[in-house]
Structure formats: C-alpha cells, structure tokens
Amino acid sequence: MADLSINFAGIKSPNPFWLASAPPANSGDQVHRAFEAGWGGAVWKTIGGPVLNVSNRYGAWHSGAQRMLAINNIELISDRPLEINLREIRDVKRNWPGRAVIVSAMVESKPAAWRTIVRQIEDTGADGIELNYGCPHGMSERGMGAAVGQVPEYCQQITAWVKEVSQLPVIVKLTPNVTNIVLPARAALAGGADALSLINTVNSIIGIDLDTLELSPSVGGKGGHGGYAGPAIKPIALNLLAALATDPELAKSNLPVSGMGGIATWRDAAEFLLLGATSLQVCTTVMHYGFRVVEDLIDGLSNWMNEKGFRTIADFQGRSVPRLSDFGNFDLSFRVVARIDQARCIKCNLCYVACHDTAHQCIDLITAHPEHRPHPQVREADCVGCRLCYNVCPVEKCIEMVEVPSGRAPLTWAQLAQAEPAVAEDWEAMKKYRDRHGIHIH
Amino acid sequence: MNGLTEALPPLSGHEALVEANRCLFCYDAPCTQACPTHIDIPRFIKKISTGNLTGSARTIFDANLLGATCARVCPVQELCEGACVLGSEHKPIAIGRLQRHTMDHAYSHGAAMPTVGAPTGFHVGVVGAGPAGLSCAGELARRGHAVTVYEKRDLGGGLSTYGIIALREPVGVALAEVEMIRNLGVRVLSGVEFGRDVTLDSLIGDHSAVFLSLGLGRTPDLGIRGEEHLVDGLEFIEQSKTSPAGPHVGRDVLVIGAGNTAIDCATIAKRLGAARVTILYRRTANEMTAYTHEYRFIQNEGVRFEFLTQPVEAIIDEGRLTGLRCRRMQRTGRGLPEPVSGSDFTLPADQIVKAIGQQKPPAFRGLETDRGYLRINDEMETSLAGVYAGGDCVRARGSASTVMAVQDGKRAAAAIHKALTGLIS
Numbered sequence: 001m002a003d004l005s006i007n008f009a010g011i012k013s014p015n016p017f018w019l020a021s022a023p024p025a026n027s028g029d030q031v032h033r034a035f036e037a038g039w040g041g042a043v044w045k046t047i048g049g050p051v052l053n054v055s056n057r058y059g060a061w062h063s064g065a066q067r068m069l070a071i072n073n074i075e076l077i078s079d080r081p082l083e084i085n086l087r088e089i090r091d092v093k094r095n096w097p098g099r100a101v102i103v104s105a106m107v108e109s110k111p112a113a114w115r116t117i118v119r120q121i122e123d124t125g126a127d128g129i130e131l132n133y134g135c136p137h138g139m140s141e142r143g144m145g146a147a148v149g150q151v152p153e154y155c156q157q158i159t160a161w162v163k164e165v166s167q168l169p170v171i172v173k174l175t176p177n178v179t180n181i182v183l184p185a186r187a188a189l190a191g192g193a194d195a196l197s198l199i200n201t202v203n204s205i206i207g208i209d210l211d212t213l214e215l216s217p218s219v220g221g222k223g224g225h226g227g228y229a230g231p232a233i234k235p236i237a238l239n240l241l242a243a244l245a246t247d248p249e250l251a252k253s254n255l256p257v258s259g260m261g262g263i264a265t266w267r268d269a270a271e272f273l274l275l276g277a278t279s280l281q282v283c284t285t286v287m288h289y290g291f292r293v294v295e296d297l298i299d300g301l302s303n304w305m306n307e308k309g310f311r312t313i314a315d316f317q318g319r320s321v322p323r324l325s326d327f328g329n330f331d332l333s334f335r336v337v338a339r340i341d342q343a344r345c346i347k348c349n350l351c352y353v354a355c356h357d358t359a360h361q362c363i364d365l366i367t368a369h370p371e372h373r374p375h376p377q378v379r380e381a382d383c384v385g386c387r388l389c390y391n392v393c394p395v396e397k398c399i400e401m402v403e404v405p406s407g408r409a410p411l412t413w414a415q416l417a418q419a420e421p422a423v424a425e426d427w428e429a430m431k432k433y434r435d436r437h438g439i440h441i442h
Numbered sequence: 443m444n445g446l447t448e449a450l451p452p453l454s455g456h457e458a459l460v461e462a463n464r465c466l467f468c469y470d471a472p473c474t475q476a477c478p479t480h481i482d483i484p485r486f487i488k489k490i491s492t493g494n495l496t497g498s499a500r501t502i503f504d505a506n507l508l509g510a511t512c513a514r515v516c517p518v519q520e521l522c523e524g525a526c527v528l529g530s531e532h533k534p535i536a537i538g539r540l541q542r543h544t545m546d547h548a549y550s551h552g553a554a555m556p557t558v559g560a561p562t563g564f565h566v567g568v569v570g571a572g573p574a575g576l577s578c579a580g581e582l583a584r585r586g587h588a589v590t591v592y593e594k595r596d597l598g599g600g601l602s603t604y605g606i607i608a609l610r611e612p613v614g615v616a617l618a619e620v621e622m623i624r625n626l627g628v629r630v631l632s633g634v635e636f637g638r639d640v641t642l643d644s645l646i647g648d649h650s651a652v653f654l655s656l657g658l659g660r661t662p663d664l665g666i667r668g669e670e671h672l673v674d675g676l677e678f679i680e681q682s683k684t685s686p687a688g689p690h691v692g693r694d695v696l697v698i699g700a701g702n703t704a705i706d707c708a709t710i711a712k713r714l715g716a717a718r719v720t721i722l723y724r725r726t727a728n729e730m731t732a733y734t735h736e737y738r739f740i741q742n743e744g745v746r747f748e749f750l751t752q753p754v755e756a757i758i759d760e761g762r763l764t765g766l767r768c769r770r771m772q773r774t775g776r777g778l779p780e781p782v783s784g785s786d787f788t789l790p791a792d793q794i795v796k797a798i799g800q801q802k803p804p805a806f807r808g809l810e811t812d813r814g815y816l817r818i819n820d821e822m823e824t825s826l827a828g829v830y831a832g833g834d835c836v837r838a839r840g841s842a843s844t845v846m847a848v849q850d851g852k853r854a855a856a857a858i859h860k861a862l863t864g865l866i867s
C-alpha cells in the first residue's frame with residue numbers, strides 16, 4: 001500500500017494535502033471538519049491586523065457547462081478578531097496532534113509587529129508559520145502582501161526579522177505577479193526561510209456585466225482587480241514551480257516547496273509532486289465541492305502510486321524535473337506526423353479547418369464517394385508535426401502523433417548555432433543548410 | 443444469436459468522461475438515496491472523471507458486490523436516474539452506463555476486486571446462488587466467514603443467468619460475478635437441491651447460520667384446457683440464453699401476462715423471427731405491472747396488445763396447437779374486470795407462451811410465512827433462530843428486483859456477522 005506521509009521542513013503530515021490559507025481554513029470548526037474528512041494539514045486563513053471586508057467578494061469564470069473553472073476574489077485576510085483565531089488554532093492543534101497546522105500571517109512591515117505575531121503563533125502550539133507575501137489586492141494598498149512579495153529586498157528583510165525570533169519552520173508564500181519568480185525566492189532564502197510555497201492568486205479582472213456595464217464582482221457599482229485562483233491557473237503555477245526547481249541556487253539549498261494553484265484532482269497533485277513540490281495546498285476546489293474532495297485526492301494518488309510501483313512520495317517526487325529543458329536543447333531531428341484513424345473519424349473535419357486555416361495546409365478533404373461526406377487525410381510528407389489537429393480532435397485516439405524517422409542525426413539548435421553560426425544569422429546560409437539536409441518546409 | 447445480444451454498447455472512455463463531467467457531484471445526493479444498495483454514486487462518478495477507475499470500482503463494490511449485473515438490469519429510470527436532479531430539466535446522468543463502464547474496467551483489469559477478511563472460524567450455509575445468495579456469501583467472506591452455497595442448478599447466478607434476457611445482460615456477466623464470489627473462497631456447490639439433497643435440519647447442524655435465498659418457482663398453471671400445449675415463459679427465456687439453438691419460436695405467438703417477463707418473452711419471439719406477436723392481458727394498460735419504458739419499448743418492436751382479454755381454452759387440431767379461445771372482460775366497478783358472456787372469440791396461434799409470474803416459494807416446516815413468502819424480521823431472520831432469508835422468496839410486498847435481492851443479501855450478512863461475532867460492520 002502506498003505511503004503518502006511527508007516531512008515538510010520538519011512538519012509531519014499523514015498525506016501531502018493541506019487546505020490553503022483561505023476561506024476553507026477560516027475557523028476551528030471548519031479545520032476540524034476538514035481533518036475529519038482526511039486532510040493532512042491546514043494553513044490557517046491569514047491572521048494579522050484589523051480589517052473589514054466588502055460584499056460581493058467573489059467573481060468566477062464559467063466555461064460552457066463547467067462552473068467555476070476559476071474564482072476571483074477581493075477578500076482580505078481574516079476579519080475575525082486575532083484572539084479568537086489564536087484560541088481556535090490552539091484547540092485544533094491539541095485535538096489533532098498528528099496533522100499539520102500552519103499559521104499564515106501578515107502584519108505591518110515593522111520588526112516589532114512581526115515579533116509579536118510570531119510569539120503569539122508559537123504559543124498556540126502550531127507547527128509552522130507561512131508569511132503571506134502574496135495578497136494582490138487591498139492588503140497591498142496598505143503596504144503588505146504583494147507589495148512585499150514584489151520587492152526582493154523587503155522579502156528578505158521581513159523573512160530575516162521573523163527568523164530572528166521564530167523557533168518554528170518559516171514558509172514564505174510567493175506571489176506570481178512578478179516578472180521573475182526566482183528573485184523573491186532567492187531573497188527569501190537569503191533571509192533564512194525554511195521553505196517556500198507558491199502560488200498565491202494572480203492579478204485579474206474576471207469580467208464585466210454587459211447589462212449594467214459594472215465590473216464583476218461589483219461592490220455597489222464599483223469593482224477592480226482581484227486574485228485569480230482555481231483550475232485555470234494550474235499551468236501558471238506549474239511553470240513557476242518549475243522555475244524554482246531549475247534555478248541552481250535554489251536547487252542547491254534544497255528548500256522544500258509547498259505547491260498550489262489549481263489543484264482539482266489527484267492527477268494535478270501528482271504533477272505538482274513530479275515537478276518537485278513536497279506538500280500541496282488546495283483552496284478553490286474545496287470552495288466548489290467541500291472538504292470531501294480529499295477522499296479522491298488520497299485514493300486516486302494512492303492507486304496511481306500502487307500501479308506505478310511507487311511506495312512513498314519521495315519515490316517519485318521531482319522525477320520530471322530532469323525532463324525540464326530549454327528550447328535550445330531540443331532535438332531538431334525528432335519528427336512526428338499526424339495520423340488519422342479513418343475507422344474512428346466522425347468527419348467533423350475540425351482538424352481540416354484548423355490545419356488549413358491556421359497551420360500548414362497539409363490535411364486534405366477526400367471525397368471517396370459522391371454520396372459520402374468527405375473525410376480528412378494527412379499528407380504526411382508535408383506535416384510539420386505541430387499537433388494542432390490532435391488537440392482539436394474530439395474523438396478519443398482518432399488522431400495520433402506518430403514518430404517517423406527524419407533521416408537526420410540528432411542535433412539541437414545550440415549545437416547547430418555553435419557548429420555553423422552563419423545558419424543562425426543569415427537566411428541564405430539557412431536555405432543552403434536546409435537543402436543539404438533535405439529539410440523542406442512547405 | 444441474432445437480435446439477442448446486449449442492446450446498449452459500452453461507453454467509450456471519452457463518452458464516459460464527458461458524461462461523468464456532467465455530474466454535479468451533489469451533496470447528500472438523491473441518486474444514492476434512491477439506490478436500494480446506496481452506492482455512493484457521485485463519488486464513483488467523480489472518480490471516473492479523475493481517471494481513478496480503480497477507486498471508482500472500489501466505491502461500487504463497497505456497497506454492491508454485483509455492480510456489473512445491476513448496472514445492466516436495474517430499472518434505473520425508477521431508481522437512481524429517476525432521482526437525478528438533472529432529470530427534470532435536462533437529461534439525468536446515465537448512471538447505469540457509467541457504473542457498467544467502471545465495472546467492465548474492474549473485471550477486465552482485475553482492479554479493486556473485493557478481498558477476503560481474516561478467518562473467523564464460522565461457517566455459514568447459503569441456499570441458492572442467485573443475486574441474494576451471492577451477495578450474502580460474498581459479504582460474509584469479506585468479513586472472514588467460510589461460506590458454502592447450495593445451488594440446485596448447473597450454473598450460478600439465479601435469474602441473472604437464466605431469466606434476464608441477453609439484450610439486457612449476457613450470461614457471461616453473471617457468471618463472471620459467480621467466479622468473483624468463488625475467488626473470495628466461497629464454495630458454490632451446484633446440482634445440490636435443498637429439500638432433497640440437503641435439509642434445513644442438516645444445514646442447521648452443519649453451519650453456524652443459514653441464509654435462504656431460493657427465489658421463486660416455475661410459472662403457475664392457468665388452469666385452462668390444453669394447458670400442456672403452452673410454453674413456460676421462464677423456460678422460453680432460459681433457452682434463449684443458454685441453449686445454442688435457442689428456443690423454438692412460432693409464427694403466430696401469443697404471450698399471456700403483462701409484467702416485465704411477458705415483455706421479455708414477446709421481445710425474444712419477435713427478434714427470433716415470429717411473424718406476429720400479441721400480448722394478452724385481462725386488465726387494461728393502466729394496471730400493467732411492466733415498467734412504462736418497457737411498455738413503450740415493446741410497442742416499438744411491433745408487438746400488439748389485446749387488453750381486457752382472458753384465455754379460455756387452447757385449441758388443438760390433430761394434436762397441433764392452432765389458436766386460443768378468449769373471452770372479453772369489462773370493467774364493472776373498481777375491482778377485477780368481469781367476463782362478458784357471449785363474447786368469446788378465437789385468436790390464431792401456433793405458439794402460446796405464459797408469463798404470469800412465478801410460484802411462491804415452497805413451504806418449509808417450522809418457517810412462518812407472510813402471504814406465502816418467508817416471514818422475516820428487521821434483522822432478516824426467519825421465525826427460526828439462526829436461519830435468515832432474503833431476495834424474491836421474502837418479497838411479499840412491492841416489485842422484486844435484482845438490486846433489492848443484493849441489498850437483502852448484504853443486510854443479512856451484516857446481521858449474521860453481528861449475531862456470530864457481536865461486531866457491527
């Protein structure tokens with residue numbers, strides 16, 4: 001049987017699934033019920049100074065029949081009094097010693113304020129502290145959240161203040177709203193962070209009501225940017241996770257990373273782990289379906305691990321990282337072409353129009369019989385293997401990308417540019433190179 | 443056999459995914475409440491949508507060991523799908539077909555197959571290898587009890603094997619389930635008849651507890667002249683499933699009765715080449731016990747109905763059946779319709795199939811009955827301590843179905859386990 005337990009910077013958890021710091025982890029009663037449902041840990045909704053929330057807090061992106069592919073929020077940190085939060089954190093931890101209880105915090109950028117909150121958190125018996133440098137709205141207007149996360153120097157400074165007083169593992173939560181995620185991550189490392197987590201929500205405007213012309217969500221007629229989260233942001237999160245995994249400085253430090261952003265199923269979870277995350281946090285999916293989703297997160301991941309022969313999370317954690325590479329290192333001689341299984345084809349001809357109008361005009365419509373609808377056929381010699389038709393085809397296993405020999409020895413762009421610099425700089429040289437190697441682009 | 447293979451094709455992986463993604467994943471879902479075995483339906487469907495078919499199968503097996511049969515034979519319009527919240531405005535989720543998708547995966551990949559519990563030393567005897575008996579035997583084996591099933595016929599599966607037409611469930615599906623139960627260490631002894639080869643006393647002597655699930659009997663007699671020329675509907679269906687040559691089918695076929703069995707017999711006759719098939723019923727369409735969707739289905743097959751018609755005598759000419767003398771009935775009040783005197787007429791027929799239900803279970807000394815069915819209490823126990831019963835043989839009220847038999851077997855196993863070990867599970 002698969003063992004899902006993890007040790008994250010010294011924080012032990014029976015499985016990698018934690019509630020992200022957000023509404024699902026807003027109170028003792030909620031976290032208690034989440035633990036009953038099987039969650040391995042919870043990062044408490046961010047605590048800090050006094051705030052007041054507004055209503056109409058969440059907008060959402062629905063696609064077709066699929067509700068809430070993403071949510072967008074203009075909510076602040078916890079609006080419950082600090083002592084109540086601290087008391088409930090203490091109670092939950094006492095009742096659930098085997099689960100990970102981490103407290104997210106955000107206070108004014110002053111050493112004294114951070115010292116105080118750290119002591120208060122330590123007194124609850126919690127297992128760790130997460131520094132929220134991510135909140136992209138509201139709190140940032142008051143100089144906190146993303147206003148810190150976007151400036152590496154502040155990031156390092158505050159982390160250092162916290163580390164000076166904290167006995168607990170300190171996790172720095174990064175905002176994705178930066179041009180290079182590696183810089184704040186390195187700053188956190190320099191400030192002494194024990195771990196990183198990412199991503200917080202993405203800056204966004206979710207939409208406009210075409211009847212009222214107001215932004216959504218509308219607060220009495222006004223609206224603005226908010227934090228974007230949910231399944232739609234997963235690709236962004238994976239990319240930023242990969243950026244941390246491939247940075248040599250961060251890689252050397254071995255800082256564990258708690259991954260989040262769009263985790264909806266165990267498949268998503270496995271992908272985050274394969275790119276190097278140690279623990280996983282979930283918010284929007286829980287907001288959609290409730291705590292019970294953890295059951296299939298655990299069950300699906302365990303079954304997959306059993307099928308693959310992975311006994312522990314460590315057995316496959318980071319396994320896809322060595323596959324990460326740059327364009328310059330991809331093999332230019334690797335060749336695939338699209339092949340359509342005519343027996344499966346339903347002749348929707350979406351592949352035809354996609355290729356004909358927007359790719360390389362190498363799918364023909366063949367009329368085999370005047371009374372039959374024409375069917376699509378690939379001219380393989382002209383196919384560049386872009387995979388667009390494969391992606392638009394609505395029929396399972398109908399179009400497959402098949403590897404074919406290119407007749408050329410493996411060669412990357414980096415190698416080519418070094419061996420024959422002219423080819424990379426001059427179209428005439430490139431033309432000659434193509435002719436020499438039989439590369440005909442139609 | 444032409445026209446008698448499984449009617450619905452399996453869903454492709456993509457179709458299943460699309461359908462599974464339509465499921466709203468309701469909280470405290472009505473489909474789960476409507477399923478007699480209370481399968482956690484949104485959960486197994488959600489697992490299809492995440493590509494966790496192993497977990498999906500386990501979810502089904504947890505509540506229902508015969509999920510592959512139920513996925514095919516359950517009157518889902520009346521049960522889970524009938525309760526789906528999408529039913530009123532849109533199309534309900536195709537729960538039966540999704541369940542079949544998962545079960546087909548489980549059986550073809552050997553995924554999530556139920557496993558045996560640690561041995562308890564108890565040994566339970568089960569009579570009848572139909573859905574109720576197999577469910578009970580399997581659930582007991584899961585809890586570590588040794589189980590022997592006594593089955594009088596050659597093959598296990600009960601009516602799933604012999605009685606439900608292949609259009610709905612091919613024999614192979616039922617037999618694979620028997621095999622799955624055998625793989626739990628359950629001994630299924632075939633060709634052993636209760637009342638002849640073993641008795642209630644011998645079973646009580648040999649076992650820690652006994653579960654009776656022997657279903658119902660043959661088709662009862664109509665009590666008309668020429669009865670011996672009539673075909674028993676249950677045998678007719680059985681031959682269509684298990685005999686390679688199939689049943690003999692006439693040109694002009696009359697089917698007597700208007701329950702689901704009559705519809706099944708008419709379907710077989712029509713699909714195997716009868717020129718005309720007519721269903722006779724002494725009441726009206728409103729009182730038919732067949733499900734509405736079945737009634738609609740058979741009308742589309744081109745089968746005619748003679749309502750308010752009662753059989754009087756089979757007409758035999760030189761030893762050959764040529765027709766059926768019938769009498770018209772009429773409504774007089776709220777009760778049974780009454781014969782109209784002088785209304786007799788003859789319908790030509792070279793084959794008459796009677797499908798008027800099944801005989802009640804035989805009486806056993808020491809076991810009390812309720813309207814001819816075995817009487818049980820809330821714990822599924824008969825009037826004899828340690829002897830339990832379930833399935834069609836206790837179904838004194840309501841219409842009998844496979845899934846209810848499965849649930850009976852499951853409940854009885856839990857009650858037997860509790861009685862033997864004091865444990866609740």
Ligand SMILES: Cc1cc2nc3c(=O)[nH]c(=O)nc-3n(C[C@H](O)[C@H](O)[C@H](O)COP(=O)(O)OP(=O)(O)OC[C@H]3O[C@@H](n4cnc5c(N)ncnc54)[C@H](O)[C@@H]3O)c2cc1C
Pocket residue numbers: 515516517569570571572573574575592593594595598599600601602605606607610634635636637655656657658679702703706832833834835842843844845847
């Ligand atoms: C023609 C027909 C079609 C049906 N179609 C459907 C359908 O589509 N969907 C649905 O849900 N339900 C259907 N049903 C009802 C369903 O088949 C039954 O409710 C279900 O099979 C009951 O299960 P059981 O285990 O109680 O009895 P059975 O399935 O009848 O099994 C009883 C078993 O006990 C054995 N047995 C009997 N006497 C003895 C003895 N003395 N010693 C040893 N063994 C014995 C029998 O051989 C049999 O194997 C149909 C019924 C019929 C007759």
Ligand SMILES: Cc1cc2nc3c(=O)[nH]c(=O)nc-3n(C[C@H](O)[C@H](O)[C@H](O)COP(=O)(O)O)c2cc1C
Pocket residue numbers: 020021022023045046071073075076077078104132134135173199200201227228229230231233260261262263281282283284285
């Ligand atoms: C309504 C809402 C409120 C949030 N509040 C906080 C917060 O107080 N502190 C914090 O660190 N992150 C907060 N987040 C961000 C989440 O913790 C998480 O980083 C983000 O939602 C991405 O995960 P997801 O795609 O699973 O939702 C909030 C997110 C949402 C949707």
Ligand code: SF4
Pocket residue numbers: none
């Ligand atoms: S989810 Fe609850 S709190 Fe939010 S608007 Fe609806 S009823 Fe009010």
